[in-house]
Amino acid sequence: MTATLSVAAILAESSRRYPRRTAVVDGDLRVTYAQLWREALTVAGALRDLGVRPGDRVALQCPNTVDFPRAYYGILALGAVVVPVHLLLTPAEVAYTLRDSGARLLIAHPAVAAGDFDIPVVAPSSLLDAEPLRSYASRDPSDPAVVLYTSGTTGQPKGAVLSHLNLVMNATVNVFDANDARPSDVVLGCLPLFHTFGQTVGMNGTFRLGATLVMLARFTGPAALDLMVAEGVDVFHGVPTMYLALLDAAAGRTDLPRLRLCVSGGASLPVAVLERFNEAFATSIFEGYGLSETSPTATTNQPHFGTRAGTVGHAVWGVEVQVADAAVDERIELLPPGALGELVVRGHNVFSGYLDRPGDTALAVVDGWFRTGDLGTVDEDGFVTIVDRKKDLVIRGGFNVYPREVEEVLARHPGVAQVAVIGVPDPVHGEEICAVVVPGSPAPSGDELIAWSKERLGRHKYPRQVRFVESLPLGPSHKVLKRELRKAVVASSIGVTEA
Template identity: 50%
Template sequence: MPLSAAAILADSAERWPESPAVLYGAESVSYRELWRSARQYAAVLREHGIEAGHKVALLLPNAPEFPAAYFGVLALGAVVVPVNTLLKSSEIEHVLRDSDAKALVCAAPLLAEGVGSAEAAEVPVLALFPRGAVPRDGGESDIPRLDELAARAEPIDRHVPCDPADIALILYTSGTTGHAKGAMLTHLNVVMNVDTTMLSPFDVQPHDRILGCLPLHHSFGQMCTMNTCFRAGACLVLMEGFDAEEALEIMEKQRCTVFMGVPTMYSALLTAVELVERRPQLDRAFSGGSALPVTTLGQFQATFGCRIYEGYGLTETSPVVAYNQKAWPCRPGTVGRPIWGVEVEIARSEVEDAVELLPAGEFGEIVVRGHNVMAGYLNQPEATAEAVVDGWFRSGDLGVKDAEGYLTILDRKKDLVLHGGFNVYPREVEEVLTRHPAIAQVAVIGLPHEIYGEVVCAVVIPRPGVPTGPELAREIIAWSKEHLAVFKCPRSVEFVTSFPTGPSGKVLKRELLKSVRRVG
């Protein structure tokens, strides 16, 4: 039976043709208009030789052109390869070469990085210019413009039918441990994850307005925000980039009902709301990407009067694995229960060539199987074999699952701090430290130590107006000794104004470790 992820938009364009699909500044794009634009883009791509199965890379920011190009590629039965807009030329070149991209659709502001990488990889470029923008000197005028060509093109009639096992997306991991790997997601992966999560946990309805502040090139923003929104016929209120004060203003003005974000965004909103005193009337909020401190969750719910549902997912799992959901009591500190059709268990982390499941309540590595698990890593059979063992995807995350099926994430296996033979889980320490009145955000890392192997270091973003220095560091260390076992207490405290983050807003602890070592 044929199945295409393009139907996510196509079906809603039939059901709610005049409803707004995207709000972007003063611009409103209906479902009819968005699907027509997608089919016009598809027509132009077809004229440029793109066929079913070809890979098309998208280097586009959060704007209406992203979903138009995304669904235009899918409509041809081709494969979408979203590219992180923060990447530099050599990194983009790796994605283009590794994916064997047949074209790069690039936004005009990103042509400086995109064109050089595309030329090096011998990939043709189609440019997308914002309304009213004109090419600058330097060869931009010679690049075919997808927007101009699409405006004159006759849209394709309908999307190309695909097999459920055909690849729809190649999503590249952040590559913090080396070159980014391309996770291959099938049409079945995409459609099942979107259909399942639209119903629960997200419960998206046609009347909802969802703030689209997460980057659309990332799985959280793309799948959970954009695709579930379009599947339900709701409205996506797009922001090109996240700014807390602007987000509060937009959510209030556009009457947003749903917010989806990562923990750093929730912390920023709590700080901003004290400055601008804007309280959007949200119905619900969803957190993912990394662990949300329980104190932040409580403060947000008290400030904004809406519940936060925390969940868990990975690029390789399309992405959602588990979430707190309306059907069951929410349990702060957990990521809820597995979504429909997905199994989650805990396995012995030290056994790598097999999956040995553990009983409820025991700590180990989180393993996943179900409709959401990727088809594999592109061009990397060995990495695929390491990740998918005995039919289970090995997440690399450590956690525990209780007798009622609630999942608690402790940490990444590689983020674990080994202090004198004791396992220290950074999240546990972070949860405690966020209760300190001077700390706005904290990330815990392990520093090498000649006696203990590793010791805990707390990297702290202080609350506004709090003076930093050795005295505050000593106070935090002394305070932690009252609340934590001695081997879990930070031996040092570093103060920063911001954390290095990945495309989804997740704190990059390996980059943080490098900067702390330079400071030290």
């Protein structure tokens, strides 16, 4: 007999164990686990009636409302594969995702801009009148469960295929081993659920515990604080820009939420922001690290090992993270503790490969290790530190400069609200270091920031250019889009201060 496993079991089991407990809060709606699972089985029945079969791919484009988990677990209950679609894509980009994934059907929320697609498009509300399935379809643990499209920083986006084993294990390890998560938790669901962080750590992790997920469809700092206070939220998962927004919104307020557990991921969290947030909210942020291809969590600061600011903690249970020689592509050459190289990952969380792209998969998974493209170190105590993205490395006059190191220094200046450091073309040095700054109050001058950096960084590291902007370009998951920033900076000379 073959073993079976389904991500749908996450919701099914919590429905069996905690039927009357609130699974989702969505505005005035309070949806119990029993009700949510019944609705997911109804969605599965409707998809079956529309001709969807186990193994088929179904695209899902939906904001953070209860419709998302209804449809997500309904697709999985049928034995089909979920293809989450970013909300901010243009119709042409959506069409690419649908075509590349081979999706049979698109479930699109009415709030999402429509397009002219080659496959049927249905609203989530139209899937709630069918005869529900009696239970979920059995799947092999290695069967595809979700296809997540990467951001496509080089070339076109690729579909990362995640198995049922990948996702069930990652959700389980996150809540039972890596973090002090509890069934009594009330979690703010503000990370986009179509993104791997919000989907696995937020939604699947919360439901694996039988805790409560409070939906927030559009994140702003004030809206998040108001909702957290109103609903008694005590767990927050976010990316660094969200923590900055909460800090800004907290200024002058006395009614702040009592946050027991905070997890940061998606991008490097400046230590200065971590310290300010911990002090303002009387809590501790646990910074972690992962990618779509690692389900996503690979490492996190964990109570068991103790925390260390500026690091992303230890590898999670059942996962190994090492450092390999970044200059050797055809094989993995592991480096000793403390050495700088490319972070590589192996374990239950590593994806099955890129959909229909065996060549790209072979480049990404070498000798059983997934090559992350991130540069970092693993020290003698097992703490992992991310230095920077391999592709974000700035080479100035032959010297390697890691933008994150420069950003950490500038983030400590009292007049800097946000900063991103990039490399721009330079005829003398090849690349020059440019700091793009969202000023705080009082706003600093460019000369002031250059002088600040010069005192604290080596001569080859400090920025020679400073540009001031009202905001940094953010992707759907609230990460700073450095490639867009580079394009904008290279195309314009507005707001430049040069040393």
